[in-house]
Amino acid sequence: MRYLMLVVSAPDEPDDGPAPDIEEWVAKHDASGARILGDRVRPQEDAVGVRVRKGEVLVTDGPFAETKEQVFGFDVIEAADLDEAVAIAAGHPMAYHGALELRPFWAEEGA
Amino acid sequence: MRSAAGRSPRAVTPPGVPSGPGDKAHPGERPTSASDVGTAVTEAFRAEWGRVLAAVARSTGDLDLAEECAQEAFATALRTWARDGVPQRPGAWLTTTARNHALDRLRRRRVEGAKVATAARLAERVDGVPGTDGTGVAGPDPVGAAVADALDEWPDAEGDEDLLRLVFACCHPALPLEGRVALTLRSLTGMTTAQVARAFLVPETTMAQRLTRAKRRIRSTGITFRVPPPELLRERVSAVLAVLYVLFTEGYDAWAEPAQHVAGCAERRALADDAVRCARLVARLLPDEPEARGLLALLLLQHARRDARLAAPPAAAPPAAATVPVSEPVLLEEQDRTLWRGDEIAEGLRVLDDALAERRPGPYQVQAAIAALHSSAPSAGETDWAEIVGLYDVLVTMTPSPVVLLNRAVAVAMLRGPDAGLEALGVVADAPELAAYHLLPATRADLLRRAGRPLEAATELRRALALVDREGDRRLLARRLAEVGAEPAEAPRGAS
Structure with a gap:
């Protein structure tokens, strides 16, 4: 199973103390092949919206919907199943300071 | 009614099996009549449904397919057991047959070209398990020599492992809680969707959606x-135990409802039995988890009081002729302890001792220890309230929930008097979790009454009556309000 792991803020929740090291987390899961790809992204104020309406390309500044939760980054995770993906996510420092959201890729089995 | 207690009001029977009396068919004996076979299949269904389902679910990863194939296996049993006799090990026979049905279906899917990759991959996985020969397309009737051969090598322990895996999947926290509870119940007992729907007092379509949604999420999220x-x-493990506790609570609450005035009460009460059965199973499957035994002990001890939890209210005036007084809930301190089931209490105490001996305490063991102190006391007055308050203090450090603090305040009142109880209750006075919980004002009313403050007690009782959503508690509160000398806001005394 492949998962998009969104790294988001959790502004209303308390921090959970010392967290694991991000460099170690990246190195570990790059080495095992579980982390396919990942990066940090710039904050909401640098977001650019793009849509096509009546054949015209409309570019807007800012996100489509203002949310309290900020997306800080993402990783693409390859895991045998949900529990393995959860275990990988639970080792990420932002699981302690913010939250991680696992989004399964569409598979051929669908749902 | 109390007399309706002992037996489950619903018979769980596999589809197509005639229910009715019949002599027990002994394993290995050749049954002589259709009713013998029916009985054997029904017994196998009760004992083996979960394991058969679990084995196919594990090897295919598809719970829907597993349900279909498990049902089909029981239907096949009905046909072939009449012809060939009841096998020595019905569970192993059914599991192997269900797997063969699964393999057959997956191969058919592959042949039809539908969902090619998935079916092929799943068929490969099924091929790798005992009981299938892995060659060619299965014949129209998969029951035959292959099944008989495979039976000898099928270990029973494997079935338990699969069952545990199924329980963890059904109780996965990534599923909605309602779906977890319903799916666990259905998977472990083999109850139909209609039966589960009746037990939870929801329309069958609602329950079907709930189950379908949970199963779809198992697939889509990669559980x-x-x-x-x-x-x-x-x-x-905590998540599994929490699901069983929710299941039990559904049934437990119904035991404090006047059954003749609450629709579906009998079905809901049976959930408590189901939960005890599931807790017993999970405690066996998780021998290294003292909390699993703690939960089983807690459920046994609480369920053992069921016959004492309702009684006719003390008649203030002689009831009109031919009027049967409606039962009301009886608080623990006022229950007739001779109605408690001694054998179940004894078992609960044994299971608890066994768990505590591991010296790895947890919230269920502590709650069971509190229940055990109640169960062991000859009367409310002789209860070791100091020990109970001490255990609540421990429980608060483990799970500082407002409900725990509320129950602690009740124990404090028993130990040090109503004023101390009211003070302890102050901690949760503004807890948002309890804002709609009728037992907060009801408890405060009880303590105020005992402290000799009836006017304030009446105010709290009215508040509780505005919140209560249970018929039994509503009647009790209305009577209490009448007793403290105030007029009930609405329901007049003696109605119904």
Whole structure:
């Protein structure tokens, strides 16, 4: 199973103390092949919206919907199943300071 | 009614099996009549449904397919057992047959070209399990020599492992709680969707959606049928136990409802029995988890009081002729302890001792220890309230929920008097979790009454009556309000 792991803020929740090291987390899961790809992204104020309406390309500044939760980054995770993906996510420092959201890729089995 | 207690009001019977009396068919004996076979299949259904389902679910990763094939296996049993006799090990026979049905279906899917990759991959996985020969397309009747041969090598322990994997999948915290509870119940007992719907007092279509949604999420989020990795095990065992506790509570609450005035009460009460059965199973499957035994002990001890939890109210005036007084809930301190079931209490105490001996305490063991102190006391007055308050203090450090604090305040009142209880209750006075919980004002009313403050007690009783959503408690509160000398806001005394 492949998962998009969104790294988001959790502004209303308390921090959970010392967290694991991000460099170690990246190195570990790059080495095992579980982390396919990942990066940090710039904050909401640098977001650019793009849509096509009546054949015209409309570019807007800012996100489509203002949310309290900020997306800080993402990783693409390859895991045998949900529990393995959860275990990988639970080792990420932002699981302690913010939250991680696992989004399964569409598979051929669908749902 | 209390007399309706002992037996489950619903018979769980596999489809197509005639229910009715019949002599027990002994394993290995050739049955002589259709009713013998029916009885044998029904017994196998009760004892083996979960394991058969779990085995197919694990090897295919598809709970829907597993349900269909398990049902089909029981239907096949009905046909072939009449012809060939009841097998020595019905569970192993059914499991192997269900797997063969699964393999057959997956191969057919592959041949039809539908969902090619998935079917092929799943068929490969099924091929790798005992009981299938892995060659060619299965014949129209998969029951035959292959099944008989495979039976000898089929270990029973394997069935338990699969069952545990199924329980972890059904109780996965990534599923909605309602779906977890319903799916666990259905998977472990083989109850139909209609039966589960009746037990939870929801329309069948609602329950069908709830189950379908949970099963779809198992597939779409990548939940597999396995024991979670060690770093997640502790939380996931808690998740399983929480589901069983919710299941039990559904039934437990119904035991304090006047059954003749509450629709579906009998079905809901049976959930408590189901939950005890499931807790017993999970405690056996998780021998290294004292909390699993703690939960079983807690359920046994609480359920053992069921016959004493309702009684006719003390008649203030002689009831009109031919009027049967409606039962009301009886508080623990006022229950007739001779109605408690001694054998179940004894078992609960044994299971608890066994769990505590591991010296790895947890919230269920502590709650069971509190229940055990109640169960062991000859009367409310002779209860060791100091010990109970001490255990609540421990429980508060483990799970500082407002409900725990509320119950602690009740124990404090028994130990040090109503004023001390009211003071302890102050901690949760503004807890948002209890804002709609009728037992907060009801408890405060009880303490105020005992403290000799009837006017304030009446105010609290009215508040509780505005919140209560249970018929039994509503009647009790209305009578209490009448007793403290105030007029009930609405329901006049003696109605119904």
